[in-house]
Amino acid sequence: MASGNKLLETVSVTMCFGGLTALDQVTYSIQEGEVRGIIGPNGAGKTTLFNVITGELKPTSGKIFLRGKDITRFTPHIICQEGLSRTFQLTFIFPEMTVYDSIWVGVNSRARRPWNPIILAHHAADISQKTQEICHLVGLEEKRNELASNLSYGDQKILEIAMALSTQPSILLLDEPTQGVSPKEADDISEVIEKLSKKMTIILIEHSMDVVLRLCHIITVLNEGRVVAEGSPDEIRKNEEVQRIYLGEIS
Amino acid sequence: MDIRSENVAGRRETPTYFVIIFLLLLVLMGMVLPKGARSLVTHMMIFCILAMGYDVCFGLTNQCSLGHAVFFGGGAYGVVFSILHLKVGVLPSIFFSLGAGFILAVIVGLISVRLTEAYFVIITAIFFAVFHLLAMDLTWLTGGDDGLSLKLPSVSLGSVTLSLYHPMVNYYFVLTFLAISYLILNRMARSPMGKIFVSIRENEKRVQFLGYNVFRYKLMAFIVSGVFSALSGGLYALTLRYGSADFFSFHWSIMPIVWCLIGGLGTLAGPWIGVVIMSLFQYYVSAWWTYYLILFGIIILLILRISRKGILGYVISRRLN
Numbered sequence: 001m002a003s004g005n006k007l008l009e010t011v012s013v014t015m016c017f018g019g020l021t022a023l024d025q026v027t028y029s030i031q032e033g034e035v036r037g038i039i040g041p042n043g044a045g046k047t048t049l050f051n052v053i054t055g056e057l058k059p060t061s062g063k064i065f066l067r068g069k070d071i072t073r074f075t076p077h078i079i080c081q082e083g084l085s086r087t088f089q090l091t092f093i094f095p096e097m098t099v100y101d102s103i104w105v106g107v108n109s110r111a112r113r114p115w116n117p118i119i120l121a122h123h124a125a126d127i128s129q130k131t132q133e134i135c136h137l138v139g140l141e142e143k144r145n146e147l148a149s150n151l152s153y154g155d156q157k158i159l160e161i162a163m164a165l166s167t168q169p170s171i172l173l174l175d176e177p178t179q180g181v182s183p184k185e186a187d188d189i190s191e192v193i194e195k196l197s198k199k200m201t202i203i204l205i206e207h208s209m210d211v212v213l214r215l216c217h218i219i220t221v222l223n224e225g226r227v228v229a230e231g232s233p234d235e236i237r238k239n240e241e242v243q244r245i246y247l248g249e250i251s
Numbered sequence: 252m253d254i255r256s257e258n259v260a261g262r263r264e265t266p267t268y269f270v271i272i273f274l275l276l277l278v279l280m281g282m283v284l285p286k287g288a289r290s291l292v293t294h295m296m297i298f299c300i301l302a303m304g305y306d307v308c309f310g311l312t313n314q315c316s317l318g319h320a321v322f323f324g325g326g327a328y329g330v331v332f333s334i335l336h337l338k339v340g341v342l343p344s345i346f347f348s349l350g351a352g353f354i355l356a357v358i359v360g361l362i363s364v365r366l367t368e369a370y371f372v373i374i375t376a377i378f379f380a381v382f383h384l385l386a387m388d389l390t391w392l393t394g395g396d397d398g399l400s401l402k403l404p405s406v407s408l409g410s411v412t413l414s415l416y417h418p419m420v421n422y423y424f425v426l427t428f429l430a431i432s433y434l435i436l437n438r439m440a441r442s443p444m445g446k447i448f449v450s451i452r453e454n455e456k457r458v459q460f461l462g463y464n465v466f467r468y469k470l471m472a473f474i475v476s477g478v479f480s481a482l483s484g485g486l487y488a489l490t491l492r493y494g495s496a497d498f499f500s501f502h503w504s505i506m507p508i509v510w511c512l513i514g515g516l517g518t519l520a521g522p523w524i525g526v527v528i529m530s531l532f533q534y535y536v537s538a539w540w541t542y543y544l545i546l547f548g549i550i551i552l553l554i555l556r557i558s559r560k561g562i563l564g565y566v567i568s569r570r571l572n
Contacts, residue, residue: 054460080462094453105450108443109462115471117444124443167462 006065007032007171007201008053008084013062015045015052015225022048023059024225030171035197037216038205039236041245045225046205047089050173054086055079066171080109085169089176089205091156095149099140099159102148104131106166131166138162138192154185158192171201178208190215213237221245265437265520265563266570273523274430281422289422295530296425297486298510300432302522304479305507307436310517311445312472313452317504318359318375319480321382324499325351326481328386331399331494341406341415345485352481353474360473364466367455379504386496398495401488415489425486432479436519439475448472452517480507513554514561521563 006029015023023045030036038046051057053064055076064072071079094102104121107130108114122128135141138158143151148159157177164172177193178186190211196202197215206212212219213233221229221242229239236242280292301323308314329351333344363374386393393399405414406424413420439445447468450458459465484503488494506529513528515521532550536543558565 075464076459077462077464080460086460088457092454092457094450094457097450097453101446102450105446105458106461108446111443113443114463115444115447115468117439117442119443120438120441121443121446163457163461 005031007067008203009065010049010053011063011065013049013052013059013064015048015057016060022225023052025062026222026225026227028220028227030201030203032170032201034218035202035216036204037212037219038203038222039207039209039212039219040222043224044222046222047175048225049222050086050175050203050205053079054084054173080167080169083168083170084173085164085167085171086173087160087164087175087177089179091153091160093148093156093159093163095147097148098145099148099151099162100131100135100144102159103134103162103166104128106163107131107134107168109167130168134162134166137195138165139188152185154181154188157181157185157189161189161192161196165196169200171203172196174202174204176205176207178206178211186211265518266567269563270433270437270520273520274426274433277426277429281419281426286418289418291530291534293418293422293425293490294487295526296422296429297483297490298506298526298530299429299523300486301480301483301503302507302510302514302526303432303436303519304476304483306476306511306517306519306522307439307448307472307479308476309508309511310519310522311440311448311452312469313455314364314469314473315372315508316363316375316473316476317372317508318363318378319476319507320379320499320501320503321359322352322355322477322480323484323487323503324382324386324494324496325355326484327488327494327498328393328484329481330485330488331401334401334403335399340404341489344489345482348481348485348488349478352478352484355481356474356477360470360477364469364473376504379499379501383496383499383501386499393496394494395496398493398497400493403489403492415492421490425490428482428486432482433520436475436479440519444468444471449517509551512561513551515564515567516561518561518563518567521561524562 009029010026012025012027013023014021014025026049038049040046048057052059055074059072063070066082066084071082104127107127111124111127135144138161140155140158140162143155148156151159161174161177174193178189181189186208193202193204193215204212204216216233218230219233219236220227221236223245228245229236229242277296281289284292305319308316326348329348330344333339333347339347359375359378363371363378366374387395403415405412415421415424447463451465451468455465484498509529510522510525512525514523514525532547536546554562560568
């Protein structure tokens with residue numbers, strides 16, 4: 001089913017919770033290097049799609065392929081090792097660990113023996129260096145010794161992205177990275193995402209149309225668990241059904 | 252690039268001076284204490300190992316086990332059986348106690364670590380109950396409530412022969428194990444493995460999404476914890492020179508939790524403070540008031556009211572802010 005150039009592909013994925021169909025025959029694919037957006041009203045199934053792809057939920061039916069490999073039944077940590085990483089909508093961090101250590105743990109997961117009980121953690125030079133690079137890349141270098149819980153909400157969102165990055169993924173799934181932050185912080189975050197988009201494949205769930213329209217090549221619209229439209233930002237803006245969904249939501 | 256985030260890592264790290272002072276005091280006290288007090292301190296040091304071992308499980312990976320009496324008792328009987336039936340020396344018998352702890356922790360861990368929170372607490376409590384009942388009922392094997400007495404062979408280290416019957420020897424024997432245990436566990440806590448344990452405590456699900464098999468790491472922590480609890484049980488059996496079904500009693504599941512909470516979860520040496528406070532309290536207050544446990548509870552509540560991080564956790568966080 002899966003062809004070679006598709007990095008990630010879902011084939012008619014359906015997810016039911018009891019009587020509720022959260023995802024209905026979603027077929028979706030993304031190619032290497034693309035930056036894709038997923039939008040849709042609340043309850044459209046965006047986060048559920050992420051949960052299914054990352055292995056947190058097992059789909060009721062359908063298959064998921066990463067580089068042509070069937071990952072439908074894999075556990076989250078294996079999927080992460082396969083090079084797929086995600087962030088969470090509500091910050092999901094290590095409150096009582098420093099920024100540096102939080103990122104360090106992710107980088108360490110790629111080490112040859114991540115569980116080494118004998119060496120001192122901060123003596124592994126390659127891991128320290130990589131951690132430092134990521135701190136620098138996302139702009140948290142000066143705050144690297146702060147406890148994660150002491151960061152501002154915007155910085156926590158950035159840390160969230162940095163932690164997802166730390167496992168060195170080839171595809172990054174971002175779940176509403178600018179939700180609930182100030183406009184200034186949202187700018188910082190989209191700047192980080194823009195930087196990343198030059199290096200890796202990204203799928204971005206967003207409520208804020210500004211961010212999606214600015215960053216994404218192709219946008220997919222989900223509504224009630226179905227893909228209702230897919231296309232370039234311009235096409236999506238003109239699409240009547242999308243307008244109806246969004247206007248309908250407002251009224 | 253030289254990034255040493257050592258002094259901020261984890262933030263619950265025990266100040267080294269505290270450990271050094273504590274151990275030095277113990278070394279000095281061994282020489283000056285009167286007999287009765289020395290035996291009390293010997294017991295405390297054994298409990299310190301149990302408290303520290305338990306802290307790996309509860310403090311580092313946030314698994315609140317009620318089953319550690321199984322490992323404590325298992326370790327004690329590892330010593331008792333190996334000396335009685337296999338006629339081994341004192342030091343080899345300790346290896347048997349570690350082995351017993353390891354095997355029991357693997358068995359209990361493989362089943363219970365899959366579960367989290369309340370379910371984990373309940374299943375470890377069930378394991379405790381099963382082992383306690385078995386130890387009580389299989390009197391032909393364990394001696395039941397009366398227990399089995401030991402005759403200890405003397406320890407020969409090179410040309411020196413030591414007898415654990417001598418209280419002073421016993422004291423420093425236990426102290427050596429306490430110091431070694433601390434060095435091993437402290438090293439582990441600061442290694443990559445320790446960092447992973449702490450991140451599991453902080454947010455288990457997120458660790459999974461960073462590519463770690465959380466079950467495996469929780470099991471590792473559980474086993475390390477079980478092995479050190481068994482060491483503690485083994486030393487206790489050697490010190491008392493007997494083992495009984497009492498070593499499996501609920502006391503040994505509950506006390507570690509209390510020690511850790513009072514002293515400071517996840518600090519390794521913090522629970523030592525808990526041990527000292529509780530042991531002194533038990534020793535002196537129980538002498539003049541039968542219902543001392545009520546006072547006990549109030550003090551625990553007061554300490555936790557002031558700081559949820561326990562005494563050492565409170566000191567550490569005050570120092571940092």
